[in-house]
Amino acid sequence: MLMETLLPFSGIIFLIALGxxxxxxxxxxNLYREQLENEELKRFHQMELVRSSILVQEQERKRIAQDIHDDLGAVLSIIKMHLLQAERKYIDINAQLPLEIQNIRKLTENVIENxxxxxxxxxxxxxxKFGVVQTLEQMCIQLTNSGKIKCEFSASENMNSEYSNxxxxxxxxxxxxxxxxxNTIKHAEATFLSLSMTFSDSEIRVVYRDDGKGVLPENTTHGTGLKNIQSRVSLLEGNIFLEEGPGFSTVIQIPFHLKNSLLVGK
Structure with a gap:
């Protein structure tokens, strides 16, 4: 009788324990899921802060560049104009142009160029004005025309239009x-480089190669340059892969979905 009485209680205790x-x-x-969500939210906010900071920096760069062009550029142009007028006075009287004026004009021209x-x-x-594709294309043409290094550039036709805004x-x-x-020009001692940018439904893909002496140790300036590249790629939540072989070769992949998130973050 006692066992029969205890059996129902044992079942109840088992169910309670199971519950x-x-x-x-x-x-x-639920706690683990909440922690993951909090970490993801924290990471998202951190990335948004970084993006906002980078955007502010780029806007400040743009403002400074415009101020240099408009203000300092105008002053230097006026100085150069006065120097040319002074030179004409000496030419009109068939007098030899003083060396000081010649030096000042050369220095002014150097400052304007810098x-x-x-x-x-x-x-x-x-x-x-033209976007990243045309800007890089013109850069490669200028490099090739300089005779210092041959540069080849290619990009998918819809790349620029998709991201122009x-x-x-x-x-x-x-x-x-x-x-x-x-990095290639300063450190690689290369004679050739190629840069391609392609766009697909899922990513932007940048492939870069040169025929130089390859990746240098991390404690060099070249290594610092690679760290700067990696930090910018991380900003876009992309990946960078260094490929083995002669010269320097890297592939950068940037997710397509970031198009919308970056636009929101502007």
């Missing part, structure tokens, strides 16, 4: 590619 185990597991699952270079490095005017993406792609090109 406690199930509830505990469910609680842990000012234009710095202004273009801060924010190339053609990037805003996304300023942050355009500028970041430009900075990445220019960092790669500068």
């Amino acid at each position: 406690v185990v199930v509830l505990t597991q469910q609680f842990r699952k 000012m234009r270079r710095v202004s273009h490095e801060l924010m190339p005017p053609q990037l805003e 996304d300023e942050l993406l355009q500028v970041t792609l430009y900075r990445i590619c220019m960092e790669l090109i500068n």
Whole structure:
């Protein structure tokens, strides 16, 4: 009789214990899911802060470049004009142009040239006007025409039109590619480089190669350049792969879905 009486209670206790185990597991699952969601939300906010910071920096670069061009450029042009007028006075009286004026004119021309270079490095005017594809294409043409290195460039036809309204993406792609090109010119001792940009339904793909001496150790300037590239690729939640072989070769993949998120973040 006692056993028959205890059996129902044992079943009830077992069910209660089972329920406690199930509830505990469910609680842990919910807690783990909540932690993942919080971490994802935190990561998203951090990325948004980084994107906003980068966008502000690029806008400030643009403003400084415009100020240099408009203000300093105008002053230097006036100085050069006065120097030319002074030179004409000496020419009109068949007098020898003083060496000081010649030196000042040469220095002024050098300053104007350096000012234009710095202004273009801060924010190339053609990037805003024509987009990253045409800007890089013209850069490669200029490199090849310089005779220092042969540059080949290719891009899918719909690449530029798909992303032309996304300023942050355009500028970041430009900075990445220019960092790669500068690394090759400064450190690789290469005679040839190629850059291709293709667009698909899922990603942007950048393939870069040169015939130089390859990747240098991390503690060199070249290594620092690669770190800068990696940080910009991470900003776009992309991946960068270094390929083995002669010279330097890398593939950069940037997810397509970022088109919308970057536009929202502008």
